[in-house]
Amino acid sequence: MKVIIVGGVAGGASCAARLRRLDEKAEIIMVERGPYVSYANCGLPYHIGGVIEKESSLLVSSEAMFRAMFAVDARTGCEAIKISPDKKTVDLRNVATGEVTNESYDKLVLSPGAVTVRPPLPGIDLPGIFQVRTVPDARAIREWLERGSLFLAGMHKYSGFQTVRPKTRAVVIGGGFIGLETAENLVHRGFDVTLVEMLDQVLAPLDREMARIVEGYLERHGMRLALNDGVSGFKQSANGSLEVLTKSGKVYPADIVILSLGVRPDTALAKAAGLEIGERGGIRVDDQMRTSDPDIFAVGDAIEVKDFVTGQWSLIALAGPANRQGRIAADVIAGRDSRFRGTQGTSIIGLFGAAAAWTGASEKTLNRVGDKDFEKIYLYPNSHAGYYPGARPIAMKVLFRKSDGRLLGAQALGEDNVDKRISALAMAIQMGATIYDLEEAELCYSPQFGSAKDPVNFAGMVAAGVLRGDMPIRHWESAGQEFLLDVREPVELAVEQAPRTVNIPLGQLRARLGELPRNKEILVICRSGQRAYYAQRMLLQNGFKARNLSGGMLSRYHVQLLVN
């Protein structure tokens, strides 16, 4: 069997290596139009920042290794330019010489990835404007940064005297993963960084109130955010530096501009070959990665995938799914019955020592698809036992089905061990687990790693409390004219207090129940929701109508930012 794989990085390379492990006899050709196969594009922002010092560290594999270890005919600088599905052939162009050859295949795998969005804005091709997609992109950025800017420009014309000053101002356009990672790395390199984002939040998959926490964190670390503003063009000023012009009329000076406006599936070859393209613009495949042509498979950023939670088609450009899909395509080609389960969009980004991570559906996604059968909770557990040094709160939002408790999605932000919580929840979602399962999950514990009730258990307990009726909740955005009872200590009120609240500290509540109304719903508030829960249990058992304001004052702060 002869298999041609187009694209030699995440999906393509994992398909090639897996196929060889399953079929020693197959002839495998992997073509890559760029100069490298199987390189670590996820590491590019960190190479720009100097965290990954050597470019060679990003080249995790090579053409020669694919040949030697897997007997894969890996060809870099080789572009697939045309597929003829009826003849089962592909035209391949040698990028250096332009020579075109024709190869036949029994099975073809497409893993061409995505193309960077690059709108035709005035000045977009000016020197100093870069994207971060490939190793040569990162190299060009590093060279540009290291060259510095001409200082006292023009002096040399008269005196031969010319100075170079370091570049210091960066504008990053786009607040997604790659934009934020690159922006952080530029801050570490001493840049004054402005992030311009057209949406009203960074990290679009997060719900807005959770993104607000990230934004606050970025600003505290010196990044300037210009949200709700799109770029309208670029200009070069007299001294050679750049100006970024925005739709709101603002002008941001820059020594370097990073374009990170997102990606879209690279479907050029597939379209020309007449393969079905889905409603979201990606190559349509079945759960065995087969396209509308049974001998052509497609994987990675180029395809549409089924969202595991909503069941809708979506585009997810992530390395994990691309690798798994490459492996599944290889399995199926080798005669195995592997199937892709769909994607949850499980993601994480590290920023200035903190992490934001999420999995499954967000609240806005559930609203967009018209799902009304869900509830959400906010909680702020410690990353490990509070008495052990280094514990940090994790801000968590968990979404679950009201009717049966099935876990639908989770988002978490914090400075310690966010990843393991979202990874555990991601696994739970994929196994169809409920919040009741989270209550029972048996997770690693000793004080430096977690708590006897891990944040994952805790999320289950809180959510189950809501569904069992032990802890009716309300959210800040829907709080109206109810009686607001704040059970924090008076000293805490000095930090912040919601209007119209009556303060009865938890320790005094039993003795002061007579001060509370019996004919009105009471919304109970504390800092994070925990003391409010204790108070609420007391009130409910004494015949009051009490609800917990989920997430307490901590979630109020972020929800309030949405309203104002």
Ligand SMILES: Cc1cc2nc3c(=O)[nH]c(=O)nc-3n(C[C@H](O)[C@H](O)[C@H](O)COP(=O)(O)OP(=O)(O)OC[C@H]3O[C@@H](n4cnc5c(N)ncnc54)[C@H](O)[C@@H]3O)c2cc1C
């Ligand atoms: C800077 C950066 C950081 C990232 N960070 C993360 C991260 O932290 N976590 C995460 O999950 N994901 C991350 N990603 C996304 C992840 O890298 C992609 O989702 C993944 O690589 C997709 O795999 P793929 O095989 O579909 O495409 P790619 O890995 O992009 O490979 C496609 C390859 O196909 C080649 N190609 C295209 N057309 C042709 C053709 N006609 N002929 C020959 N070759 C062709 C391209 O040159 C390209 O090298 C990051 C991406 C970038 C760019």
